[in-house]
Amino acid sequence: MAGLRLEGLTIAHGGVPLLTLEASIAPGEVLSVMGPSGSGKSTLLSAIMGTLAPGFAMTGRVWLDGHEITRLPPEARRVGILYQEELLFPHLSVGGNLAFGLPRAVRGRAARAARVAEALAEVGLAGFAGRDPATLSGGQKARVALMRMLLAEPRALLLDEPFSRLDAGLRAQVREMVLARARARGLPVLLVTHDAADAEAAGGQVVSLG
Amino acid sequence: MRPLRGAPLLTLLVLLGPVAAGLVGTLAPALGLFPALGGRALSLAPMAALAAWPGLPGAVMLSVGVGLAATVASLAIVVLFVAGWQGTRAMAGLERALAPLLSVPHAAAAFGLAFLIAPSGWIARALSPWATGWERPPDLLIVQDPLGLAMVAGLVVKEVPFLLLMTLAALPQVRPAQRMGVARALGYGRVTGWLKAVFPAVYAQIRLLVYAVLAYSMSVVDVAIILGPGTPPPLSVQVVRWMADPDLTLRFQAAAGAVLQLALVIGVLALWRLGEAVLGGLGRIWAEGGARRHGDGVLRAAGLGLAVLAAGAVIAGLAGLGLWSMAGLWPFPEAWPEALSTRSWLRHGPGLLAPGLETLWIAGAATVLALALVLACLEAEHRFGLVPGARSLWLLYLPLLVPQVAFLPGLQGFALMLGVDMGRGAVILGHLVFVLPYVFLSLAAPWRAWDMRYASVAAALGAGRGRVFRQVRLPMLLAPVLTAAAVGFAVSVGQYLPTLLIGGGRVQTLTTEAVALAAGGDRRAIAVTALAQTLVGMAGFALALAIPRILWANRRGLRAG
Numbered sequence: 140m141a142g143l144r145l146e147g148l149t150i151a152h153g154g155v156p157l158l159t160l161e162a163s164i165a166p167g168e169v170l171s172v173m174g175p176s177g178s179g180k181s182t183l184l185s186a187i188m189g190t191l192a193p194g195f196a197m198t199g200r201v202w203l204d205g206h207e208i209t210r211l212p213p214e215a216r217r218v219g220i221l222y223q224e225e226l227l228f229p230h231l232s233v234g235g236n237l238a239f240g241l242p243r244a245v246r247g248r249a250a251r252a253a254r255v256a257e258a259l260a261e262v263g264l265a266g267f268a269g270r271d272p273a274t275l276s277g278g279q280k281a282r283v284a285l286m287r288m289l290l291a292e293p294r295a296l297l298l299d300e301p302f303s304r305l306d307a308g309l310r311a312q313v314r315e316m317v318l319a320r321a322r323a324r325g326l327p328v329l330l331v332t333h334d335a336a337d338a339e340a341a342g343g344q345v346v347s348l349g
Numbered sequence: 350m351r352p353l354r355g356a357p358l359l360t361l362l363v364l365l366g367p368v369a370a371g372l373v374g375t376l377a378p379a380l381g382l383f384p385a386l387g388g389r390a391l392s393l394a395p396m397a398a399l400a401a402w403p404g405l406p407g408a409v410m411l412s413v414g415v416g417l418a419a420t421v422a423s424l425a426i427v428v429l430f431v432a433g434w435q436g437t438r439a440m441a442g443l444e445r446a447l448a449p450l451l452s453v454p455h456a457a458a459a460f461g462l463a464f465l466i467a468p469s470g471w472i473a474r475a476l477s478p479w480a481t482g483w484e485r486p487p488d489l490l491i492v493q494d495p496l497g498l499a500m501v502a503g504l505v506v507k508e509v510p511f512l513l514l515m516t517l518a519a520l521p522q523v524r525p526a527q528r529m530g531v532a533r534a535l536g537y538g539r540v541t542g543w544l545k546a547v548f549p550a551v552y553a554q555i556r557l558l559v560y561a562v563l564a565y566s567m568s569v570v571d572v573a574i575i576l577g578p579g580t581p582p583p584l585s586v587q588v589v590r591w592m593a594d595p596d597l598t599l600r601f602q603a604a605a606g607a608v609l610q611l612a613l614v615i616g617v618l619a620l621w622r623l624g625e626a627v628l629g630g631l632g633r634i635w636a637e638g639g640a641r642r643h644g645d646g647v648l649r650a651a652g653l654g655l656a657v658l659a660a661g662a663v664i665a666g667l668a669g670l671g672l673w674s675m676a677g678l679w680p681f682p683e684a685w686p687e688a689l690s691t692r693s694w695l696r697h698g699p700g701l702l703a704p705g706l707e708t709l710w711i712a713g714a715a716t717v718l719a720l721a722l723v724l725a726c727l728e729a730e731h732r733f734g735l736v737p738g739a740r741s742l743w744l745l746y747l748p749l750l751v752p753q754v755a756f757l758p759g760l761q762g763f764a765l766m767l768g769v770d771m772g773r774g775a776v777i778l779g780h781l782v783f784v785l786p787y788v789f790l791s792l793a794a795p796w797r798a799w800d801m802r803y804a805s806v807a808a809a810l811g812a813g814r815g816r817v818f819r820q821v822r823l824p825m826l827l828a829p830v831l832t833a834a835a836v837g838f839a840v841s842v843g844q845y846l847p848t849l850l851i852g853g854g855r856v857q858t859l860t861t862e863a864v865a866l867a868a869g870g871d872r873r874a875i876a877v878t879a880l881a882q883t884l885v886g887m888a889g890f891a892l893a894l895a896i897p898r899i900l901w902a903n904r905r906g907l908r909a910g
Binding site for chain 1: 734736800802803804805806807808809810811812813814820821824825827901903904905906907
């Protein structure tokens with residue numbers, strides 16, 4: 140079965156149950172998880188990514204495109220994530236950030252540079268490859284972060300309140316860009332947010348935590 | 350992945366193995382056991398011989414007195430200064446001025462101070478003959494005075510920058526601005542409010558460092574040789590003298606003295622803890638008494654004055670060394686030499702090349718080893734979710750709390766017993782014991798403060814843990830890694846006793862050369878050697894500052910911190 144499936148996912152911290160979730164997200168669909176801060180939204184994403192901090196215990200299974208990924212290391216899961224901050228690597232150029240995400244299968248300097256340039260052009264940032272990420276505007280950073288993630292060819296996308304730091308005008312624009320690209324690539328999307336407008340714009344199912 | 354898992358254990362072994370082995374090796378001869386020298390049965394003879402040494406009471410008093418005085422004075426200056434000037438521009442300025450002073454080796458700072466305060470030093474020259482009437486250097490015992498006051502001063506000027514920078518590093522964790530805001534709003538003066546509302550929390554953070562300063566000041570050897578009295582010297586110096594004596598039977602006495610030194614340090618640390626408890630109780634009563642100010646203005650001025658004096662003494666001392674190293678004829682009471690020349694450098698410089706290279710070798714190797722172990726420990730902590738507790742912090746500080754003179758002689762004894770030649774390699778491992786804690790303490794906080802979501806993003810992009818470490822975390826943390834390396838390098842450059850005792854006198858570094866010149870009194874040779882030592886120590890910091898600036902010249906995101 141294609142898509143992202145959470146089967147009886149339960150997370151506990153120090154023996155205290157934190158959250159339970161049963162969900163199935165088809166390719167191109169969005170599941171919005173709402174909840175106040177502290178309700179374990181980010182912990183849920185860590186569990187799906189395989190980066191749960193020690194002290195948390197997880198039961199249940201995570202399926203992606205019919206494969207169980209519960210026990211895979213994070214780098215092998217092909218689950219992409221976008222955080223509230225863009226988290227562009229400050230020591231790499233914009234192009235370097237994108238190339239970091241580009242699979243090794245794309246061989247040769249020229250071919251890799253071409254793919255990076257193409258990705259930048261797709262979001263209106265042609266010619267930005269040599270720039271220092273610290274010199275970009277908020278909207279530009281968000282676009283680079285998105286393309287970096289997509290270049291890694293994930294099979295699912297997790298969004299950890301990725302729009303909440305942007306101002307209102309930019310927010311709708313970036314949100315639309317991210318969701319449209321995820322839809323176009325047929326990625327199941329799990330969106331974590333405390334803003335009802337995000338969930339509404341995303342369409343799809345909404346679950347509440349906490 | 351498995352070797353990484355063992356990193357913390359290996360680090361502890363490297364850190365504590367020599368200390369434990371050295372202590373055993375010191376304790377045995379102190380109890381008469383040293384087969385190679387004929388000691389085959391338990392006996393109290395070494396202790397008795399030590400007790401019979403007429404200088405013992407004086408040596409013990411010096412060790413305890415100098416240690417306590419230097420620690421209390423350093424801590425008081427730092428506390429007064431931070432209390433009065435936290436968050437001001439004066440504080441930021443002095444912080445910047447003091448940071449480079451951390452890398453000045455103790456020996457160089459001590460020589461610089463000696464050149465300032467000696468009867469024929471800069472201060473006497475500046476005041477003569479117009480104010481003092483001296484046409485010749487007065488016959489006063491200022492340096493190497495019997496009470497050890499010059500030695501206390503020499504320790505204070507070096508410990509003030511150290512404690513101050515460590516205090517400032519610990520300060521943000523206790524949110525001083527908020528605490529002070531509340532205290533000031535309740536009507537408390539700057540200094541009184543700080544002492545009552547911030548100091549207790551800060552002290553809890555720097556307590557182990559204060560203990561390290563106390564243990565160090567009680568048992569230091571190089572500063573004592575340069576600035577301390579000679580008859581009797583502080584106990585640690587006498588132990589080293591006995592160790593160096595051609596009469597090998599004195600080793601028993603030396604071991605007994607080393608054990609006594611350890612007992613003294615433990616005893617005084619226990620006393621200090623008791624003092625903490627008593628003062629803590631009194632302080633609580635004082636804080637609850639509600640008095641809003643106690644001569645805050647005066648204390649504030651005193652804090653600034655003393656801190657500037659301490660920093661100024663080191664800087665003026667280095668300037669004095671610089672001038673002496675370039676001085677032609679410089680008769681008393683002239684404040685400036687008659688001519689400047691490079692003669693002293695040309696004369697003594699070539700001879701410093703070999704010890705200089707040795708210094709670089711040892712410091713470089715010890716630093717690289719320490720950095721590798723510390724990075725492996727921190728990475729293991731991250732990967733395996735290890736949570737270091739308070740106990741591991743104590744273990745880290747242990748080599749800084751056990752006096753060097755208490756365990757290094759034991760290591761030498763082992764080498765003698767096994768007939769192994771302790772060359773450069775052993776000296777490097779000996780330095781590593783002292784370099785490692787400083788590298789760890791310097792790197793741990795920035796390393797742990799790194800935003801872990803960068804690792805998650807990189808993993809989501811398909812990067813394994815090794816790649817995240819090499820290509821993301823290490824480059825992003827390059828500046829703190831290099832700073833930690835520079836700290837470790839400077840610590841190694843300044844080491845005297847490990848080089849002397851483990852190297853068996855055959856490994857010569859700039860520091861051992863400089864200290865060896867102390868007895869001779871050739872000011873130009875001393876100045877050149879001490880400056881060379883200082884420059885090597887500072888070069889590490891210069892590189893640590895320059896490399897990230899060059900490498901990340903185009904990366905604004907890495908220059909914010």
